[in-house]
Amino acid sequence: MTVSITDVARAAGVSASTVSRALRGRPGVSDPVRAQIEAVAAELGYTASQSASSLASGRTRTIGVIVPYVGRWFFGTVVDASERVFSAAGYDVLLYNLGSPETRKRFFTRLPVRKRVDALLSLLIPDEEEAAALRSLDIPLAVIVGGARDGFSVVGIDDHAGATSAVRHLVNLGHRRIGMLSGASEPLHWTTPIERRQAYLDVLADAGLPYDPALEADGGYSVEGGERAMTELLAGRSRPTAVFAQSDEMAMGALRALRRHRLKVPDDVSVIGFDDHELAEVIGLTTIAQPVAGQGEEAARLLLRQLDEPGAAPPRQVQMPIHLVLRETTAPPDPRHRSP
Amino acid sequence: MTVSITDVARAAGVSASTVSRALRGRPGVSDPVRAQIEAVAAELGYTASQSASSLASGRTRTIGVIVPYVGRWFFGTVVDASERVFSAAGYDVLLYNLGSPETRKRFFTRLPVRKRVDALLSLLIPDEEEAAALRSLDIPLAVIVGGARDGFSVVGIDDHAGATSAVRHLVNLGHRRIGMLSGASEPLHWTTPIERRQAYLDVLADAGLPYDPALEADGGYSVEGGERAMTELLAGRSRPTAVFAQSDEMAMGALRALRRHRLKVPDDVSVIGFDDHELAEVIGLTTIAQPVAGQGEEAARLLLRQLDEPGAAPPRQVQMPIHLVLRETTAPPDPRHRSP
DNA sequence: AATATGAACGCAAACGCTTGCGCAGGGGAG
DNA sequence: CTCCCCTGCGCAAGCGTTTGCGTTCATATT
Missing domain, CATH: 3.40.50.2300 (Response regulator)
Incomplete structure (x- = not known):
C-alpha cells in the first residue's frame, strides 16, 4: 500500500536503521550509501510516517499555535508570520482557534495537545489557570499579547x-x-x-x-x-x-x-x-x-531556540519598538x- | 513520566484494550466498568497519544488546510470558520501557509502531509500538477477558491x-x-x-x-x-x-x-x-x-461527510449565493x- | 439438565519508526 | 606485526495505541 522505511531499506540493500539515519542526516552512514538511499527514497516517493517517528522519538516536529480568532487582522498576521518561521525550520503548525470561553475551557482541561506538539505559541495571554495547564505540558511556551507569565517567553510592546x-x-x-x-x-x-x-x-x-x-x-x-x-x-x-x-x-x-x-x-x-x-x-x-508580523517571527524564533538548546535557553522577554x-x-x- | 494507557488500565484493574474501547465509546464494555475507567482516566489526567493512536489505527483525526496567506482577510476568515467546524467534530487542523511558488513547490513534491492528515482543504485551487500530487494521497479533498478539479469537492460562487x-x-x-x-x-x-x-x-x-x-x-x-x-x-x-x-x-x-x-x-x-x-x-x-465564512464552513462539512461515509459520499460541488x-x-x- | 448464545473482557500482534548497542573491518600508532 | 580505536552498519528492543480473536461466564433455549 503505502511505502514504508523497510521498503526503502530493501530496495537500497541496507537496513532500516541505516535508512533512518541517512534520511535524517545523522552520522554513521557513508556518503555513497547515503546518496543511494536518498535516490531510492525519492524514486519510491517515501515520506516517513510522522506518527511512527514521533512515537519512537518522542518529538513531533509540530508546534501548536493558540489564537482567539485567526480571522482578525492582527492575529492572522501574527499566525502568518510565525508559521513561515516554523515551517522554514521544518516544523508543522497545529492551529487552535480558541475564541469563546467554552472552547478555551474545553481545550485547557482536555489538553488535546499533550504529546502532540513540541512547543506552544499562545496569542493572547492565558489566564493563570490556563497557564498552569500549559506549564504541566513541560514544553517551551511563548505568549504574544497581554503581558508576562512565569515559564513563558513573551514578546510584546510597551x-x-x-x-x-x-x-x-x-x-x-x-x-x-x-x-x-x-x-x-x-x-x-x-x-x-x-x-x-x-x-x-x-x-x-x-x-x-x-x-x-x-x-x-x-x-x-x-x-x-x-x-x-x-x-x-x-x-x-x-x-x-x-x-x-x-x-x-x-x-x-x-x-x-x-x-x-x-x-x-x-x-x-x-x-x-x-x-x-x-x-x-x-x-x-x-x-x-x-510590528505585528515582527512579533510573530520573533516569538517563533524564541521557541525554536529553546527547542534547539534544550534546558539551556530560558524563557526570554522581548519588547518590540513602536512609533507614532x-x-x-x-x-x-x-x-x-x-x-x- | 507521562501517563499511558497501561497506567490507566492498571489503576482501573482492567486491560489496556478495555481502556481503549471504553474511552472511545466502543461497544464491548459494560456501563459500570466504562464509568470507572473514565473516572480513573480523568483523575490521572490521561490523554491518548495521538502518534500511537494514529500509528495503530491509520487515522490521524487531523485535517490539513492549505492557504496562500492566512494573514489576508478573505483567507483568514475562511480558515477561522472551517477550523471551528473541524474542531467541533473532534478534528485538529494543520495549517500550511503556502504563499510563494517555491514554498508550494517544496510542499507538493515532498508532501509532508502524507500519513499526517485524514483530509485536505485547499484555499485556492492547486494547479493540475499540484492537484495530482494531492490525489495521490487518496484522501478526501476540497477546494474553495478558483474552480473545479477532478477528485475535489468544491465550494465557491458564480x-x-x-x-x-x-x-x-x-x-x-x-x-x-x-x-x-x-x-x-x-x-x-x-x-x-x-x-x-x-x-x-x-x-x-x-x-x-x-x-x-x-x-x-x-x-x-x-x-x-x-x-x-x-x-x-x-x-x-x-x-x-x-x-x-x-x-x-x-x-x-x-x-x-x-x-x-x-x-x-x-x-x-x-x-x-x-x-x-x-x-x-x-x-x-x-x-x-x-459568504466568506460560510464557504469555509460548507467546505469543512463536505469533508467531514466524506470522512464519515467512506467511499459512499462522492466529491460535491456547492455554489454559494452572492448579492449586490x-x-x-x-x-x-x-x-x-x-x-x- | 445440557447445550447454544452472546456479552464482557484479555491476549498479543501489529503499526512504522528511532536508537543503544554490538560487531565487523580497516587504518594508524606503537 | 600487534593492538587499539574509529567508522559504518545491522540487530532488536522499544514507543503507546488499536483490533482481531479467543476465553470465560452468565443467561436463554430446548
Whole structure:
C-alpha cells in the first residue's frame, strides 16, 4: 500500500536503521550509501510516517499555535508570520482557534495537545489557570499579547508607552476634551486594555486635565463596537474634540459614526488609533504602529531556540519598538469649538 | 513520566484494550466498568497519544488546510470558520501557509502531509500538477477558491454572475466609460480573475459599449496594487467615470488614489468592489457580497461527510449565493463629465 | 439438565519508526 | 606485526495505541 522505511531499506540493500539515519542526516552512514538511499527514497516517493517517528522519538516536529480568532487582522498576521518561521525550520503548525470561553475551557482541561506538539505559541495571554495547564505540558511556551507569565517567553510592546505617545500627541495639538474608546480586559485576561487606559489617565493627569467618565466608552476592540462607543460619546453633553481609540478597528468604527453625524475629521473631531492596521494607511488614520508580523517571527524564533538548546535557553522577554504614525485624522482643535 | 494507557488500565484493574474501547465509546464494555475507567482516566489526567493512536489505527483525526496567506482577510476568515467546524467534530487542523511558488513547490513534491492528515482543504485551487500530487494521497479533498478539479469537492460562487451584476449596476447608472482593476491568474492558477474579467467584457458587449484596453489595469488583488492601477487609469487620455475593482482591497486602493487626485467619489468617479470585505461597510464601499465564512464552513462539512461515509459520499460541488450591496461609492455619472 | 448464545473482557500482534548497542573491518600508532 | 580505536552498519528492543480473536461466564433455549 503505502511505502514504508523497510521498503526503502530493501530496495537500497541496507537496513532500516541505516535508512533512518541517512534520511535524517545523522552520522554513521557513508556518503555513497547515503546518496543511494536518498535516490531510492525519492524514486519510491517515501515520506516517513510522522506518527511512527514521533512515537519512537518522542518529538513531533509540530508546534501548536493558540489564537482567539485567526480571522482578525492582527492575529492572522501574527499566525502568518510565525508559521513561515516554523515551517522554514521544518516544523508543522497545529492551529487552535480558541475564541469563546467554552472552547478555551474545553481545550485547557482536555489538553488535546499533550504529546502532540513540541512547543506552544499562545496569542493572547492565558489566564493563570490556563497557564498552569500549559506549564504541566513541560514544553517551551511563548505568549504574544497581554503581558508576562512565569515559564513563558513573551514578546510584546510597551502598551503604556504607546498609548502615552498617542494621547500626548492629542494634548500637544491643543485638545482638552479627549475621549477614549476602550475595551474590557475580561474574559480574556489580557493586560493591553488596562495599560492603554492607564496611560490615558496618566497623560491627562500630567497635563492637568480632568478625567471625565462620560468621555470614555467601551468599544470591545471591534469596528461595530467602536462605532457604538463613538456614538455614545457624541450623545453626551460635552462632546470630545479628540478621541483616542485603543485599536484601529475601533477608530474605524468611530470614523464611521462621525461621518454618520456629519462631523468632519479632523476638523471637528480628531481620531487616533493603535496598531497600524493594514488599512489604516488607506483610510489615512493617525495611529501608533507596532510590528505585528515582527512579533510573530520573533516569538517563533524564541521557541525554536529553546527547542534547539534544550534546558539551556530560558524563557526570554522581548519588547518590540513602536512609533507614532502621523496621517490625516488628527489636527489642532477647531478654534470655534474650543472651550474658553 | 507521562501517563499511558497501561497506567490507566492498571489503576482501573482492567486491560489496556478495555481502556481503549471504553474511552472511545466502543461497544464491548459494560456501563459500570466504562464509568470507572473514565473516572480513573480523568483523575490521572490521561490523554491518548495521538502518534500511537494514529500509528495503530491509520487515522490521524487531523485535517490539513492549505492557504496562500492566512494573514489576508478573505483567507483568514475562511480558515477561522472551517477550523471551528473541524474542531467541533473532534478534528485538529494543520495549517500550511503556502504563499510563494517555491514554498508550494517544496510542499507538493515532498508532501509532508502524507500519513499526517485524514483530509485536505485547499484555499485556492492547486494547479493540475499540484492537484495530482494531492490525489495521490487518496484522501478526501476540497477546494474553495478558483474552480473545479477532478477528485475535489468544491465550494465557491458564480464569479461570472457576480461580476456581471457589478458591471451591469454601473451600466444601469448610466456610465459608459467603465474601467476595471483586474488581477493575473498566474502564478496561482485560479479562475477568479478570468471569470470576473470575462463578465466585464460580456456586459460591455451586451450594452453596446466598446472595450478599451486603456481602461483596464492590473492591481494584483492588493490594496497597493489597486492604488497603482487606478493611478494608471487616471493618467490615461480618457478617464473612466466608473471603475469595477475585482476585489475590495483593490477598490480601497483605488479610493486612496482618487483621494490623492482630489477626485470625489462617487461624484467624479464611481467605484464598485467585490467580496464585501469586513471594512467595506466602514468605508461605504458598494460591492458584491459573498459568504466568506460560510464557504469555509460548507467546505469543512463536505469533508467531514466524506470522512464519515467512506467511499459512499462522492466529491460535491456547492455554489454559494452572492448579492449586490449598495453603499455610497456608486452613483450616476456627473452630467458635466458625460461625453456627448 | 445440557447445550447454544452472546456479552464482557484479555491476549498479543501489529503499526512504522528511532536508537543503544554490538560487531565487523580497516587504518594508524606503537 | 600487534593492538587499539574509529567508522559504518545491522540487530532488536522499544514507543503507546488499536483490533482481531479467543476465553470465560452468565443467561436463554430446548
